[in-house]
Amino acid sequence: MDDVIIVGGGHAGLYTAYRLACEGLRVRLFDQKDKIGYSVVCTGVIGAEAFSKFDLPKEHIIGAVQNVRFVSPFGTVLDYSPPAPLAWIVDRARFNLHFAEQALGHGAQIITSARVTDIHIKKQNVSVCTVLQDGEVKTWDAKAIVLATGVNYKLFDAVDLIPAKKxxxxxxxxxxxxxxxxxxxxxxxxxxxxxxxxxxxxxxxxxxxxxxxxxxxxxxxxxxxxxxxxxxxxxxxxxxxxxxxxxQGPIDRSYTDRVLVVGEAAGQIKTTTGGGIYYGLLGAEFAVETLKKAFQKNQFKASFLSNYERLWKKRIADELQFGYYFRKLFSKFSDEQIEEFLSRVKEEDVLNALQQEADFDWHKSVIFSIFNIPTVRRMIQQPF
Ligand SMILES: Cc1cc2nc3c(=O)[nH]c(=O)nc-3n(C[C@H](O)[C@H](O)[C@H](O)COP(=O)(O)OP(=O)(O)OC[C@H]3O[C@@H](n4cnc5c(N)ncnc54)[C@H](O)[C@@H]3O)c2cc1C
Missing domain, CATH: 3.30.9.10 (D-Amino Acid Oxidase, subunit A, domain 2)
Structure with a gap:
């Protein structure tokens, strides 16, 4: 029997596999794709904070986000060039492969072309049904399972969890x-x-x-x-x-008996920009912390695993909620209002004034500051 089975070999699942394997746990990861890292729909933009917090590999960087031009609906341009890059762009396939190699190097098993079709949570373990490359149907047992399936929610019914709604x-x-x-x-x-x-x-x-x-x-x-x-x-x-x-937004509950959900499957993705790499890694780290304790205490009940949700939501739920409402408000703007909004931001040199607060990964305080600029505030208070 494995200690932990992970479903999904995106960066969130792979990073979880790597970190759990480092803790000496027996880890097995399944992905339905035939190759890890390929066909990830993602621009690969990752903020500098993620690189230092997770010691991410720099050799897969293929671009930088430093000189940024915002273009309004009627062609007004607003240029922003902070002194250092706001973020880096990585080769997404190699980035995921890096975590796969690390997981394998620490003893995790990765099985590709393996689709997980069902999950049965039992008193002593959890059983996972897979269909393998040659069509063979095989069942595997583990003490816990991590769902890192991205926006694929087909397994949620089996574990009685509710998928993302927006x-x-x-x-x-x-x-x-x-x-x-x-x-x-x-x-x-x-x-x-x-x-x-x-x-x-x-x-x-x-x-x-x-x-x-x-x-x-x-x-x-x-x-x-x-x-x-x-x-x-x-x-x-x-x-x-x-x-x-x-x-868009966190799922209501990201744990149940013997199960944790990480990455975009849990809604660990920015509601402003759709950036999910960093928040997925943060979520994975909290999942590892929780599972480590679960194994120490041999406690896999939902009541014990709920700590995972408490930890990650404490870190990012506020950002997700605030970002969501900002984006919804922005989505109601007409093109004329967007034009006016950008013109105000440009005229008042807001981006440079807010340079200290501007943060690639944490948007709440900069949004708040923009809305507090009197002319911008007056503008958004006008009826739509
Ligand atoms: C156009 C676009 C651009 C983006 N650009 C950025 C960006 O620049 N920066 C950023 O931070 N984020 C970006 N994102 C978001 C980011 O790509 C995702 O949030 C992130 O890749 C999610 O990672 P994950 O590991 O949670 O899930 P995924 O990468 O989706 O991985 C899930 C894996 O689970 C596997 N799987 C699912 N179900 C099963 C099953 N039943 N059995 C076996 N395997 C299964 C899938 O094959 C897949 O490999 C972008 C998204 C889009 C759409």
């Missing part, structure tokens, strides 16, 4: 790109209704062009491609455009 749509394409190194952020109802779009250049080789929006991501990503270079709407084949939902 989502944005995400879309992205990687394209050849010869512009400068500036990261561009586009806002406006015609570009990305309810959220924003981006062009993130990577090492002069190309750019990741993507967006979050409320609906019809394929239509908006084609418009965005055309905005970046006229004609690309039709030049980029459908197969090069990746689309997937992005969870």
């Amino acid at each position: 989502f944005l749509c995400g879309a992205q394409a990687q394209i050849p790109y010869e512009g400068d190194d500036r990261t561009q952020i586009y806002v406006g109802r015609e570009v990305a209704p309810g959220a924003f779009a981006w062009v993130a250049p990577i090492n002069h080789r190309g750019a990741r062009v993507g967006l979050l929006c409320e609906e019809q991501p394929l239509i908006y990503i084609r418009r965005l491609l055309d905005l970046v270079r006229p004609g690309w709407r039709d030049d980029i084949p459908e197969s090069d455009i990746e689309v997937r939902p992005v969870a």
Whole structure:
């Protein structure tokens, strides 16, 4: 019998596997994909704080977010260039593979092309049913299970947990790109209704062009491609455009008897920008801390594992909630209001004034400060 089975070999599951294996636990991870690290729909932007907190590998960095240009619906531009990069862009496949290698190096077992189809929580253990590459159906037992399945909630019924309820749509394409190194952020109802779009250049080789929006991501990503270079709407084949939902907000409960949920599956992803790498790692770290104690005390009941939820929600739930309401408010702005909002922020040189408070990973205080600027406050108090 294993100590812990992890379902999902995204960065959250892999990091959990690595850290639990470091604690001397017998860990087995299943992923339904045939290769770890590939086909992750993600721009790979990670703030500097995550690099130092988790000692992340720097060799997979392929770009920096330092010079940022915000583009309004009517073409007003607002440039922001802080003295140091706000974040780095990583090769997402290699980044995940790094954690896989670390997990394997510490004795974890990783089984790919293995889809977990059912889970049975029992008094003494938990049984996990898998369908393996050759179609073989096999059952595995462990003392605890970690669900790190991203936005795939098919197993939630089996463990009596409730999936995330709110989502944005995400879309992205990687394209050849010869512009400068500036990261561009586009806002406006015609570009990305309810959220924003981006062009993130990577090492002069190309750019990741993507967006979050409320609906019809394929239509908006084609418009965005055309905005970046006229004609690309039709030049980029459908197969090069990746689309997937992005969870918005924490799930109600991320634990039950012998089960913890980590990463985007738990809603550990920013509700402002859709960044899930750092918050997923934070969640994974709390899961490891809780499971370590569970094994020391041989306690796997929901009442004991509930500490996990208390820890991670204490750290990020406020940010998630505040960010969600900010984004919802922003999504009600007309293009004219967005234009006015950006013009005010530009005129008052807000971004430079708030440089001390601006933080790539924690947005609450900067949002609060922006809303406290009298002209901006007056503007958002006007009826929509
Ligand atoms: C367009 C876009 C751009 C983004 N850009 C960024 C960014 O720049 N920075 C950032 O921080 N975040 C970004 N994100 C969000 C980020 O990619 C995710 O939050 C993060 O990858 C989630 O990691 P995870 O490990 O929780 O889940 P995932 O990476 O989704 O991994 C889940 C894994 O579980 C496996 N799985 C699911 N069900 C089963 C099953 N039943 N059996 C076996 N395996 C299963 C899947 O195959 C998958 O490999 C972006 C998202 C989108 C859509």
